[in-house]
Amino acid sequence: MSDAPLRPFAQSLPMALLKAREAVMSHFRPILAAENITEQQWRVLRALADADQPLSVSQIVERTFLLGPSLSRILAGLERRGMLDRDTASEDARRALISANPAGRALLAKIGPLSEARYRWIEERLGAGQLDRLYELLALVADAGLDAGVAEAEAEA
Amino acid sequence: MSDAPLRPFAQSLPMALLKAREAVMSHFRPILAAENITEQQWRVLRALADADQPLSVSQIVERTFLLGPSLSRILAGLERRGMLDRDTASEDARRALISANPAGRALLAKIGPLSEARYRWIEERLGAGQLDRLYELLALVADAGLDAGVAEAEAEA
DNA sequence: TATTGTTATACTCTATAACTATA
DNA sequence: TATAGTTATAGAGTATAACAATA
Numbered sequence: 001m002s003d004a005p006l007r008p009f010a011q012s013l014p015m016a017l018l019k020a021r022e023a024v025m026s027h028f029r030p031i032l033a034a035e036n037i038t039e040q041q042w043r044v045l046r047a048l049a050d051a052d053q054p055l056s057v058s059q060i061v062e063r064t065f066l067l068g069p070s071l072s073r074i075l076a077g078l079e080r081r082g083m084l085d086r087d088t089a090s091e092d093a094r095r096a097l098i099s100a101n102p103a104g105r106a107l108l109a110k111i112g113p114l115s116e117a118r119y120r121w122i123e124e125r126l127g128a129g130q131l132d133r134l135y136e137l138l139a140l141v142a143d144a145g146l147d148a149g150v151a152e153a154e155a156e157a
Numbered sequence: 158m159s160d161a162p163l164r165p166f167a168q169s170l171p172m173a174l175l176k177a178r179e180a181v182m183s184h185f186r187p188i189l190a191a192e193n194i195t196e197q198q199w200r201v202l203r204a205l206a207d208a209d210q211p212l213s214v215s216q217i218v219e220r221t222f223l224l225g226p227s228l229s230r231i232l233a234g235l236e237r238r239g240m241l242d243r244d245t246a247s248e249d250a251r252r253a254l255i256s257a258n259p260a261g262r263a264l265l266a267k268i269g270p271l272s273e274a275r276y277r278w279i280e281e282r283l284g285a286g287q288l289d290r291l292y293e294l295l296a297l298v299a300d301a302g303l304d305a306g307v308a309e310a311e312a313e314a
Numbered sequence: 315t316a317t318t319g320t321t322a323t324a325c326t327c328t329a330t331a332a333c334t335a336t337a
Numbered sequence: 338t339a340t341a342g343t344t345a346t347a348g349a350g351t352a353t354a355a356c357a358a359t360a
Contacts, residue, residue: 005269006203006206006207006265006269006272006273007273007276008207009203009204009206009207009220010207011292012203013181013276013279013288013291014178014181014182014185015200015203016291016292016295016296016299017174017177017178017181017295018178018222019222019295019299020174020295020296020298020299020302021171021174021175021178022222022299022302023298023299023300023301023302024170024171024174024298024302025171026302027302028171033329038348038349038350040349040350043172046163046166046169046172047166049163049166050163050165050166050167056318056319057318057319057320058317058318058319063166065175065176065179066350066351067350067351067352067353068318068319068320069319069320069321069322069350069351069352069353070349070350070351070352071319072319072320072321073320073321073349073350074349074350076320077349092317092318092359092360093318093358093359093360094317094318094319094358094359094360095317095318095319095359096318096319108163112162112163115163116163116164119164119170121301122170122298122301122302125297125300125301126294126297126298126301130294130297131170133290133294134170134173134291134294134295134298135168135173137283137287137290137291137294138173138174138176138177138291139173139177140282140283140287141177141180141181141279141283141291142173142176142177142179142180143180143282144180144278144279144282144283145177145179145180145181145183145184145279190352195325195326195327197326197327213341213342214341214342214343215340215341215342223327223328224327224328224329224330225341225342225343226327226328226329226330226342226343226344226345227326227327227328227329228342229342229343229344230326230327230343230344231326231327233343234326249336249337249340249341250335250336250337250341251335251336251337251340251341251342252336252340252341252342253341253342
Protein backbone atom coordinates (compact mmCIF):
# COMPACT_ATOMS: atom_id res chain seq x y z
CA MET A 1 0.00 0.00 0.00
CA SER A 2 1.66 3.22 -1.15
CA ASP A 3 1.66 6.54 0.67
CA ALA A 4 0.85 8.51 -2.48
CA PRO A 5 -1.32 11.48 -1.57
CA LEU A 6 -5.00 11.24 -2.42
CA ARG A 7 -5.75 12.36 -5.94
CA PRO A 8 -7.66 15.63 -6.16
CA PHE A 9 -11.23 15.21 -5.00
CA ALA A 10 -12.49 16.54 -8.33
CA GLN A 11 -10.75 13.58 -10.00
CA SER A 12 -12.17 11.00 -7.66
CA LEU A 13 -13.99 8.50 -9.83
CA PRO A 14 -17.00 8.08 -7.54
CA MET A 15 -17.27 11.86 -7.35
CA ALA A 16 -17.07 12.29 -11.13
CA LEU A 17 -19.77 9.65 -11.52
CA LEU A 18 -21.90 11.33 -8.89
CA LYS A 19 -21.45 14.74 -10.46
CA ALA A 20 -22.46 13.52 -13.92
CA ARG A 21 -25.44 11.75 -12.44
CA GLU A 22 -26.48 14.86 -10.51
CA ALA A 23 -26.27 16.90 -13.70
CA VAL A 24 -28.67 14.54 -15.42
CA MET A 25 -30.97 13.89 -12.47
CA SER A 26 -31.27 17.45 -11.20
CA HIS A 27 -33.47 18.29 -14.16
CA PHE A 28 -35.42 15.10 -13.91
CA ARG A 29 -36.18 15.14 -10.20
CA PRO A 30 -38.67 18.03 -10.43
CA ILE A 31 -40.63 15.97 -12.96
CA LEU A 32 -40.76 13.05 -10.54
CA ALA A 33 -41.63 15.36 -7.66
CA ALA A 34 -44.54 16.81 -9.67
CA GLU A 35 -45.90 13.27 -9.97
CA ASN A 36 -45.25 12.62 -6.31
CA ILE A 37 -42.91 9.78 -7.05
CA THR A 38 -39.45 9.23 -5.62
CA GLU A 39 -36.34 8.45 -7.60
CA GLN A 40 -36.30 4.92 -6.21
CA GLN A 41 -39.96 4.33 -7.04
CA TRP A 42 -39.18 5.44 -10.56
CA ARG A 43 -36.26 3.05 -10.73
CA VAL A 44 -38.58 0.20 -9.78
CA LEU A 45 -41.18 1.19 -12.37
CA ARG A 46 -38.49 1.45 -15.05
CA ALA A 47 -37.16 -1.98 -14.18
CA LEU A 48 -40.67 -3.43 -14.40
CA ALA A 49 -41.32 -1.70 -17.71
CA ASP A 50 -38.05 -2.91 -19.13
CA ALA A 51 -38.79 -6.54 -18.28
CA ASP A 52 -41.46 -7.96 -20.50
CA GLN A 53 -42.41 -10.37 -17.74
CA PRO A 54 -43.35 -9.91 -14.10
CA LEU A 55 -40.31 -9.79 -11.81
CA SER A 56 -39.69 -11.34 -8.44
CA VAL A 57 -38.64 -9.11 -5.56
CA SER A 58 -35.08 -10.47 -5.77
CA GLN A 59 -34.91 -9.70 -9.47
CA ILE A 60 -35.96 -6.11 -8.83
CA VAL A 61 -33.33 -5.85 -6.08
CA GLU A 62 -30.63 -6.91 -8.55
CA ARG A 63 -31.74 -4.50 -11.23
CA THR A 64 -32.30 -1.41 -9.09
CA PHE A 65 -29.48 -1.71 -6.52
CA LEU A 66 -31.98 -1.33 -3.72
CA LEU A 67 -31.88 -3.43 -0.56
CA GLY A 68 -34.59 -5.97 0.11
CA PRO A 69 -36.11 -4.20 3.10
CA SER A 70 -36.08 -0.86 1.25
CA LEU A 71 -37.70 -2.45 -1.75
CA SER A 72 -40.44 -4.08 0.33
CA ARG A 73 -41.52 -0.65 1.50
CA ILE A 74 -41.11 0.97 -1.91
CA LEU A 75 -43.30 -1.75 -3.41
CA ALA A 76 -45.83 -1.22 -0.63
CA GLY A 77 -45.92 2.47 -1.50
CA LEU A 78 -46.42 1.83 -5.20
CA GLU A 79 -49.11 -0.76 -4.42
CA ARG A 80 -50.89 1.68 -2.12
CA ARG A 81 -51.00 4.05 -5.07
CA GLY A 82 -52.42 1.32 -7.26
CA MET A 83 -49.49 1.15 -9.66
CA LEU A 84 -48.60 -2.53 -9.33
CA ASP A 85 -50.04 -5.99 -9.66
CA ARG A 86 -48.75 -8.73 -7.42
CA ASP A 87 -49.20 -12.46 -7.98
CA THR A 88 -47.65 -15.56 -6.52
CA ALA A 89 -45.59 -17.86 -8.72
CA SER A 90 -47.47 -21.09 -9.30
CA GLU A 91 -44.36 -23.30 -8.95
CA ASP A 92 -43.08 -21.62 -5.78
CA ALA A 93 -45.43 -19.88 -3.39
CA ARG A 94 -42.55 -17.96 -1.81
CA ARG A 95 -41.86 -16.05 -4.99
CA ALA A 96 -43.90 -12.93 -5.70
CA LEU A 97 -44.51 -11.78 -9.26
CA ILE A 98 -44.61 -8.01 -9.53
CA SER A 99 -45.68 -6.09 -12.60
CA ALA A 100 -46.80 -2.59 -13.51
CA ASN A 101 -50.56 -2.52 -13.98
CA PRO A 102 -52.37 -0.13 -16.35
CA ALA A 103 -52.09 2.78 -13.90
CA GLY A 104 -48.38 2.13 -13.49
CA ARG A 105 -47.90 1.89 -17.22
CA ALA A 106 -49.82 5.13 -17.67
CA LEU A 107 -47.43 6.88 -15.31
CA LEU A 108 -44.48 5.44 -17.23
CA ALA A 109 -46.02 6.66 -20.49
CA LYS A 110 -46.50 10.12 -19.00
CA ILE A 111 -43.05 10.58 -17.53
CA GLY A 112 -41.05 8.56 -20.04
CA PRO A 113 -41.10 11.11 -22.88
CA LEU A 114 -39.85 13.83 -20.55
CA SER A 115 -36.98 11.57 -19.61
CA GLU A 116 -36.29 10.90 -23.27
CA ALA A 117 -36.21 14.60 -24.09
CA ARG A 118 -33.58 15.14 -21.45
CA TYR A 119 -31.62 12.24 -22.79
CA ARG A 120 -31.70 13.56 -26.34
CA TRP A 121 -30.40 16.90 -25.12
CA ILE A 122 -27.34 15.21 -23.75
CA GLU A 123 -26.97 13.00 -26.80
CA GLU A 124 -26.97 16.10 -29.02
CA ARG A 125 -24.26 17.68 -26.92
CA LEU A 126 -22.02 14.62 -26.86
CA GLY A 127 -22.86 13.02 -30.16
CA ALA A 128 -24.08 9.44 -30.38
CA GLY A 129 -20.56 8.10 -30.82
CA GLN A 130 -19.24 9.60 -27.63
CA LEU A 131 -22.32 8.52 -25.71
CA ASP A 132 -21.82 4.95 -26.88
CA ARG A 133 -18.19 5.19 -25.83
CA LEU A 134 -19.29 6.42 -22.41
CA TYR A 135 -21.58 3.43 -22.00
CA GLU A 136 -18.73 1.10 -22.88
CA LEU A 137 -16.42 2.67 -20.35
CA LEU A 138 -19.06 2.66 -17.63
CA ALA A 139 -19.64 -1.02 -18.29
CA LEU A 140 -15.90 -1.64 -18.01
CA VAL A 141 -15.83 0.12 -14.65
CA ALA A 142 -18.83 -1.85 -13.46
CA ASP A 143 -17.15 -5.10 -14.50
CA ALA A 144 -13.82 -4.10 -12.98
CA GLY A 145 -15.66 -3.53 -9.72
CA LEU A 146 -17.17 -6.98 -9.86
CA ASP A 147 -13.80 -8.52 -10.72
CA ALA A 148 -12.29 -6.80 -7.73
CA GLY A 149 -14.92 -8.39 -5.54
CA VAL A 150 -14.01 -11.82 -6.88
CA ALA A 151 -10.30 -11.14 -6.38
CA GLU A 152 -10.93 -10.18 -2.76
CA ALA A 153 -13.03 -13.25 -2.12
CA GLU A 154 -10.25 -15.41 -3.54
CA ALA A 155 -7.64 -13.61 -1.46
CA GLU A 156 -9.61 -14.44 1.67
CA ALA A 157 -10.00 -18.08 0.71
CA MET B 158 -42.28 15.47 -27.45
CA SER B 159 -42.07 12.11 -29.21
CA ASP B 160 -43.81 8.93 -28.19
CA ALA B 161 -40.70 6.81 -28.67
CA PRO B 162 -40.69 3.98 -26.15
CA LEU B 163 -38.33 4.32 -23.21
CA ARG B 164 -34.88 3.02 -23.95
CA PRO B 165 -34.01 -0.18 -22.12
CA PHE B 166 -33.51 0.45 -18.43
CA ALA B 167 -30.02 -1.03 -18.63
CA GLN B 168 -29.13 1.72 -21.10
CA SER B 169 -30.52 4.53 -19.01
CA LEU B 170 -27.67 6.95 -18.45
CA PRO B 171 -28.45 7.64 -14.78
CA MET B 172 -28.65 3.89 -14.21
CA ALA B 173 -25.33 3.22 -15.97
CA LEU B 174 -23.72 5.94 -13.86
CA LEU B 175 -25.25 4.52 -10.71
CA LYS B 176 -24.16 0.99 -11.58
CA ALA B 177 -20.56 2.04 -12.20
CA ARG B 178 -20.55 4.03 -8.99
CA GLU B 179 -21.97 1.09 -7.04
CA ALA B 180 -19.28 -1.17 -8.45
CA VAL B 181 -16.60 1.18 -7.14
CA MET B 182 -18.25 2.10 -3.86
CA SER B 183 -19.43 -1.34 -2.86
CA HIS B 184 -15.85 -2.30 -2.07
CA PHE B 185 -15.11 0.99 -0.41
CA ARG B 186 -18.13 1.21 1.87
CA PRO B 187 -16.97 -1.59 4.21
CA ILE B 188 -13.76 0.39 4.76
CA LEU B 189 -15.77 3.46 5.72
CA ALA B 190 -18.07 1.36 7.88
CA ALA B 191 -15.08 -0.09 9.72
CA GLU B 192 -14.06 3.47 10.61
CA ASN B 193 -17.63 4.32 11.54
CA ILE B 194 -17.85 7.02 8.95
CA THR B 195 -20.61 7.55 6.39
CA GLU B 196 -20.11 8.06 2.69
CA GLN B 197 -21.22 11.66 3.03
CA GLN B 198 -18.87 12.35 5.93
CA TRP B 199 -16.08 10.97 3.79
CA ARG B 200 -17.10 13.24 0.93
CA VAL B 201 -16.81 16.22 3.26
CA LEU B 202 -13.40 15.15 4.54
CA ARG B 203 -12.16 14.61 0.99
CA ALA B 204 -13.37 18.05 -0.05
CA LEU B 205 -11.59 19.62 2.93
CA ALA B 206 -8.41 17.69 2.21
CA ASP B 207 -8.49 18.69 -1.43
CA ALA B 208 -8.77 22.39 -0.63
CA ASP B 209 -5.55 23.78 0.72
CA GLN B 210 -7.52 26.39 2.62
CA PRO B 211 -10.42 26.21 5.07
CA LEU B 212 -13.78 26.10 3.32
CA SER B 213 -17.02 27.85 4.12
CA VAL B 214 -20.17 25.78 4.55
CA SER B 215 -21.46 26.99 1.18
CA GLN B 216 -18.25 25.98 -0.53
CA ILE B 217 -18.53 22.48 0.91
CA VAL B 218 -22.14 22.30 -0.25
CA GLU B 219 -21.05 23.09 -3.82
CA ARG B 220 -18.28 20.53 -3.81
CA THR B 221 -20.09 17.62 -2.20
CA PHE B 222 -23.61 17.98 -3.67
CA LEU B 223 -25.04 17.88 -0.17
CA LEU B 224 -27.83 20.16 0.97
CA GLY B 225 -27.15 22.86 3.54
CA PRO B 226 -29.25 21.33 6.31
CA SER B 227 -27.76 17.90 5.69
CA LEU B 228 -24.28 19.34 5.75
CA SER B 229 -24.89 21.20 9.02
CA ARG B 230 -25.63 17.90 10.72
CA ILE B 231 -22.82 16.05 8.98
CA LEU B 232 -20.40 18.75 10.14
CA ALA B 233 -21.83 18.52 13.65
CA GLY B 234 -21.17 14.79 13.60
CA LEU B 235 -17.60 15.20 12.42
CA GLU B 236 -17.01 17.93 15.01
CA ARG B 237 -18.44 15.73 17.75
CA ARG B 238 -15.83 13.17 16.73
CA GLY B 239 -13.13 15.81 16.88
CA MET B 240 -12.24 15.71 13.20
CA LEU B 241 -12.76 19.35 12.31
CA ASP B 242 -11.69 22.84 13.24
CA ARG B 243 -14.15 25.66 12.89
CA ASP B 244 -13.28 29.35 12.82
CA THR B 245 -15.12 32.49 11.88
CA ALA B 246 -13.93 34.57 8.93
CA SER B 247 -12.47 37.84 10.18
CA GLU B 248 -14.05 39.93 7.42
CA ASP B 249 -17.53 38.43 7.76
CA ALA B 250 -18.70 36.92 11.02
CA ARG B 251 -21.46 35.00 9.23
CA ARG B 252 -19.00 32.87 7.31
CA ALA B 253 -17.61 29.77 9.00
CA LEU B 254 -14.20 28.42 8.08
CA ILE B 255 -14.07 24.64 8.28
CA SER B 256 -10.92 22.58 8.05
CA ALA B 257 -9.78 19.08 8.88
CA ASN B 258 -7.74 19.11 12.09
CA PRO B 259 -4.92 16.64 12.84
CA ALA B 260 -7.37 13.90 13.83
CA GLY B 261 -9.33 14.44 10.63
CA ARG B 262 -6.16 14.39 8.57
CA ALA B 263 -5.07 11.21 10.32
CA LEU B 264 -8.31 9.54 9.28
CA LEU B 265 -7.77 10.74 5.73
CA ALA B 266 -4.25 9.36 5.79
CA LYS B 267 -5.53 6.03 7.07
CA ILE B 268 -8.38 5.54 4.64
CA GLY B 269 -6.88 7.32 1.62
CA PRO B 270 -4.41 4.61 0.61
CA LEU B 271 -7.16 2.00 0.66
CA SER B 272 -9.15 4.20 -1.65
CA GLU B 273 -6.11 4.62 -3.90
CA ALA B 274 -5.58 0.88 -4.06
CA ARG B 275 -9.12 0.39 -5.26
CA TYR B 276 -8.60 3.12 -7.80
CA ARG B 277 -5.42 1.57 -9.16
CA TRP B 278 -7.19 -1.73 -9.56
CA ILE B 279 -9.69 -0.08 -11.87
CA GLU B 280 -7.00 1.89 -13.66
CA GLU B 281 -5.13 -1.33 -14.39
CA ARG B 282 -8.26 -2.88 -15.83
CA LEU B 283 -9.13 0.08 -18.04
CA GLY B 284 -5.72 1.51 -18.77
CA ALA B 285 -4.84 5.10 -17.98
CA GLY B 286 -5.88 6.29 -21.42
CA GLN B 287 -9.39 4.94 -21.18
CA LEU B 288 -9.77 6.25 -17.67
CA ASP B 289 -8.78 9.74 -18.82
CA ARG B 290 -11.29 9.42 -21.63
CA LEU B 291 -13.95 8.44 -19.11
CA TYR B 292 -13.25 11.55 -17.05
CA GLU B 293 -13.56 13.71 -20.16
CA LEU B 294 -16.89 12.20 -21.08
CA LEU B 295 -18.22 12.48 -17.54
CA ALA B 296 -17.24 16.14 -17.52
CA LEU B 297 -19.06 16.62 -20.83
CA VAL B 298 -22.19 15.08 -19.35
CA ALA B 299 -21.90 17.25 -16.26
CA ASP B 300 -21.55 20.35 -18.43
CA ALA B 301 -24.38 19.32 -20.75
CA GLY B 302 -26.57 19.03 -17.67
CA LEU B 303 -25.66 22.52 -16.58
CA ASP B 304 -26.26 23.87 -20.09
CA ALA B 305 -29.67 22.28 -20.08
CA GLY B 306 -30.48 24.12 -16.89
CA VAL B 307 -29.50 27.41 -18.48
CA ALA B 308 -31.57 26.63 -21.56
CA GLU B 309 -34.61 25.90 -19.39
CA ALA B 310 -34.18 29.09 -17.42
CA GLU B 311 -34.01 31.05 -20.67
CA ALA B 312 -37.07 29.30 -22.03
CA GLU B 313 -39.02 30.40 -18.96
CA ALA B 314 -37.84 34.00 -19.25
C1' DT C 315 -31.98 -26.44 6.55
C1' DA C 316 -32.03 -23.03 2.90
C1' DT C 317 -34.55 -19.52 0.44
C1' DT C 318 -38.04 -15.65 -0.41
C1' DG C 319 -39.72 -11.96 1.31
C1' DT C 320 -41.46 -8.97 5.22
C1' DT C 321 -41.11 -6.68 9.68
C1' DA C 322 -38.39 -4.31 13.37
C1' DT C 323 -35.23 -0.92 14.67
C1' DA C 324 -31.96 2.70 14.68
C1' DC C 325 -29.67 5.82 12.09
C1' DT C 326 -28.84 8.94 8.19
C1' DC C 327 -30.03 11.77 4.37
C1' DT C 328 -33.43 14.61 1.66
C1' DA C 329 -36.20 18.44 1.19
C1' DT C 330 -38.62 22.58 2.45
C1' DA C 331 -39.54 26.18 5.62
C1' DA C 332 -38.61 28.95 9.46
C1' DC C 333 -35.30 31.07 12.10
C1' DT C 334 -30.85 33.57 14.00
C1' DA C 335 -27.08 36.45 13.33
C1' DT C 336 -24.57 39.37 10.50
C1' DA C 337 -24.06 42.47 6.65
C1' DT D 338 -33.25 43.60 2.87
C1' DA D 339 -30.08 40.06 1.62
C1' DT D 340 -26.84 36.45 2.87
C1' DA D 341 -24.62 32.51 5.77
C1' DG D 342 -25.75 29.10 8.37
C1' DT D 343 -28.63 26.40 11.76
C1' DT D 344 -32.81 24.34 13.52
C1' DA D 345 -37.39 22.16 12.80
C1' DT D 346 -39.99 18.73 10.79
C1' DA D 347 -41.67 15.20 7.85
C1' DG D 348 -40.64 11.70 4.89
C1' DA D 349 -37.76 8.24 2.78
C1' DG D 350 -33.74 5.16 2.31
C1' DT D 351 -29.81 2.35 4.44
C1' DA D 352 -28.31 -1.35 6.95
C1' DT D 353 -28.53 -5.31 9.96
C1' DA D 354 -31.06 -8.66 12.36
C1' DA D 355 -35.01 -11.29 13.29
C1' DC D 356 -38.91 -13.42 11.58
C1' DA D 357 -42.76 -16.08 8.81
C1' DA D 358 -43.84 -18.96 5.12
C1' DT D 359 -42.41 -22.15 1.84
C1' DA D 360 -39.27 -25.35 -0.23
